[in-house]
Amino acid sequence: MDAAANAAAVVSLNGKMEVEERHAQKSYWEEHSKDLTVEAMMLDSRAADLDKEERPEVIHSAMAYFPLPFIHSSF
Numbered sequence: 001m002d003a004a005a006n007a008a009a010v011v012s013l014n015g016k017m018e019v020e021e022r023h024a025q026k027s028y029w030e031e032h033s034k035d036l037t038v039e040a041m042m043l044d045s046r047a048a049d050l051d052k053e054e055r056p057e058v059i060h061s062a063m064a065y066f067p068l069p070f071i072h073s074s075f
Helices: 003-032 038-042 047-065
Strands: none
Touching: 038 047
C-alpha cells in the first residue's frame, strides 16, 4: 500500500472511530441525563454540597470574562 492509500485508510479508520466514539458518548449522556439534577450532571451524590461551596467562586471568576453591564438606578 502506498502512502496515499495508507493516509486514506487512516482517515477512514479515524472517521469510523470518531463516529463510534460520538455514539458511545451520546448514549452515555442520554442514559445519565434523564434525571436533571445537579447530582446527575456532576455524577456525584454530594453535588449539592459541592455546588453550594463552589458556585460563588465560579460566578465570581466568570464575571471577569462576562461582566454584567452597569445598571444605573435612580432610587
